[in-house]
Amino acid sequence: xxxxxxxxxxxxxxxxSLRLSCAASGFSFSSYxxxxxxxxxxxxxxxxxxxxxxxxxxYYTDSVKGRFTISRDNAKNSLYLQMNSLxxxxxxxxxxxxxxFDSWGQGTLVTVSS
Amino acid sequence: xxxxxxxxxxxxxxxxxxxxSCSGSNSNIGSNTVNWYQRLPGTAPKLLIYSHxxxxxxxxxxxxxxxxxxxxxxxxxxxxxxxxxDYYCAAWDDSxxxxxxxxxxxxxxx
Numbered sequence: 001x002x003x004x005x006x007x008x009x010x011x012x013x014x015x016x017s018l019r020l021s022c023a024a025s026g027f028s029f030s031s032y033x034x035x036x037x038x039x040x041x042x043x044x045x046x047x048x049x050x051x052x053x054x055x056x057x058x059y060y061t062d063s064v065k066g067r068f069t070i071s072r073d074n075a076k077n078s079l080y081l082q083m084n085s086l087x088x089x090x091x092x093x094x095x096x097x098x099x100x101f102d103s104w105g106q107g108t109l110v111t112v113s114s
Numbered sequence: 115x116x117x118x119x120x121x122x123x124x125x126x127x128x129x130x131x132x133x134x135s136c137s138g139s140n141s142n143i144g145s146n147t148v149n150w151y152q153r154l155p156g157t158a159p160k161l162l163i164y165s166h167x168x169x170x171x172x173x174x175x176x177x178x179x180x181x182x183x184x185x186x187x188x189x190x191x192x193x194x195x196x197x198x199x200d201y202y203c204a205a206w207d208d209s210x211x212x213x214x215x216x217x218x219x220x221x222x223x224x
Contacts, residue, residue, distance in 0.1 A: 045202050047213035059212050095158060100149055104158040
């Protein structure tokens, strides 16, 4: 059974940083592209970032370019999202998702507020 | 403003057939496959339809998808109370080099 477990969320002040992690199990992690998706309070789903299976190809949505960095460690079956220069509008539940979002974690809440 | 356009709400009575539309452009729906996701209250999203009209194992055949040009649709037949959820469409966008989602449609079973 595919399992994705996010961690690392919390309350952070504007301009601060957080590192999200996603622990994967139940599938061959190194064979799949991975994504981060977020949902702000009262809003819809928003794709944040994509990383290929090898980590060689990376994409970001415009609003996080230059501030967020996606990475993965295939030896540890883990996906990461380093978030810097956080803004109030980054407040959301962040989900990691496998492939074309065929499996999702339960999400981790990031709140950016002073 | 989402790149893919969905109606914010839809409704139907048990047993009815409802459809949810998703409108995009040549750079997303027009040239890539469309997926649909169901978000039940308090749970993570779940893949419902992929590649326009394919169902993952375990998804009832009451759910079906279609695509025509730059638009796609999700149809739910034999509506049940447990179908009350938010539904999202998504596709890769070649111009943006990223995934785009619809704004979501809240389905109410009356």
